[in-house]
Amino acid sequence: MTAEIRNDVIVATEHIKAPPEVVFPYFTDPALIVTWIGDRAELDPQPGGVFSLDMGEALARGAYITVDPPYRVVFSWGIPGSDALPPGGSTVEVVLTPDGNDTMVVLTHRGLPSTHIGGHRAGWEHQLGRLPAAAG
Amino acid sequence: MKGVPAGSLAEQEQPAPAAPDAVLRALADPHRRQILRLVQHTELPAGRIAATFTLTQQAVSQHIGVLKQAGLLTERREGTRRLYTLHHESLEPVRELLSEFWPDALSRLKKAVETAHPQPQKSSS
Numbered sequence: 001m002t003a004e005i006r007n008d009v010i011v012a013t014e015h016i017k018a019p020p021e022v023v024f025p026y027f028t029d030p031a032l033i034v035t036w037i038g039d040r041a042e043l044d045p046q047p048g049g050v051f052s053l054d055m056g057e058a059l060a061r062g063a064y065i066t067v068d069p070p071y072r073v074v075f076s077w078g079i080p081g082s083d084a085l086p087p088g089g090s091t092v093e094v095v096l097t098p099d100g101n102d103t104m105v106v107l108t109h110r111g112l113p114s115t116h117i118g119g120h121r122a123g124w125e126h127q128l129g130r131l132p133a134a135a136g
Numbered sequence: 137m138k139g140v141p142a143g144s145l146a147e148q149e150q151p152a153p154a155a156p157d158a159v160l161r162a163l164a165d166p167h168r169r170q171i172l173r174l175v176q177h178t179e180l181p182a183g184r185i186a187a188t189f190t191l192t193q194q195a196v197s198q199h200i201g202v203l204k205q206a207g208l209l210t211e212r213r214e215g216t217r218r219l220y221t222l223h224h225e226s227l228e229p230v231r232e233l234l235s236e237f238w239p240d241a242l243s244r245l246k247k248a249v250e251t252a253h254p255q256p257q258k259s260s261s
Contacts, residue, residue, distance in 0.1 A: 010235070010237075010238055012238035012239045012241075012242050013242070014239075014242035014245065014246050015246070016245070016249050016250065017249075017255050018249045018253045018255065022253050023245075023249055026248065026249060032248075035244075035248040036241060036242075036245040036247075036248045037241045037244065037245070101255060105242060105245070107242060109238060
């Protein structure tokens with residue numbers, strides 16, 4: 001597992017011992033997505049379909065842009081009421097690459113507000129639901 | 137990471153380095169985030185900060201106190217006035233935490249998938 005942050009882009013990767021066919025629905029099925037992120041989801045995985053995730057108090061709102069099972073999914077991501085990161089303000093691209101029976105997941109979050117407080121503000125707002133616990 | 141050099145400005149109270157916890161708690165309030173936005177690029181007296189809120193001056197002072205304690209505000213005295221500005225460096229621990237958001241999420245994904253779909257162990261490869 002690695003992550004790289006460069007200005008307005010975060011790239012995170014993970015190797016998962018399951019094929020892309022198994023991993024993909026974890027980005028499109030509300031019952032599966034909440035097993036790893038958020039606690040409530042409304043997902044309509046088709047271009048223009050709603051992507052809505054509640055993470056405690058923090059809300060992520062956007063829409064699916066590309067849904068190409070089982071290899072690639074792109075959705076927009078933002079925070080209601082945030083001027084720095086409005087709903088649909090940034091995009092998350094997930095690419096699943098087969099590796100034998102396994103999958104390499106490369107997640108790229110683009111269009112984050114630039115570093116320092118402008119960026120963090122958005123971050124705070126979408127993180128605050130979970131970070132205090134994670135930090136504690 | 138190196139600490140902030142202390143005592144460089146006699147009249148300025150350098151905030152103590154705060155744990156991400158304290159910073160996050162301080163940031164968990166929309167009024168406090170608003171205060172930080174106000175002093176993000178400029179230095180303002182408490183009165184000017186309070187004037188932008190419908191809260192009582194006392195409530196605003198309390199928020200300023202929390203932000204100071206978390207090391208998010210630098211305070212400078214000028215006569216009887218106290219001027220505040222954002223202490224950018226104290227956001228660094230939060231940035232570090234944020235940088236872990238997606239990697240953390242993906243490791244939970246890995247755990248969720250591999251728990252639900254265990255693969256038979258390969259003897260060697």
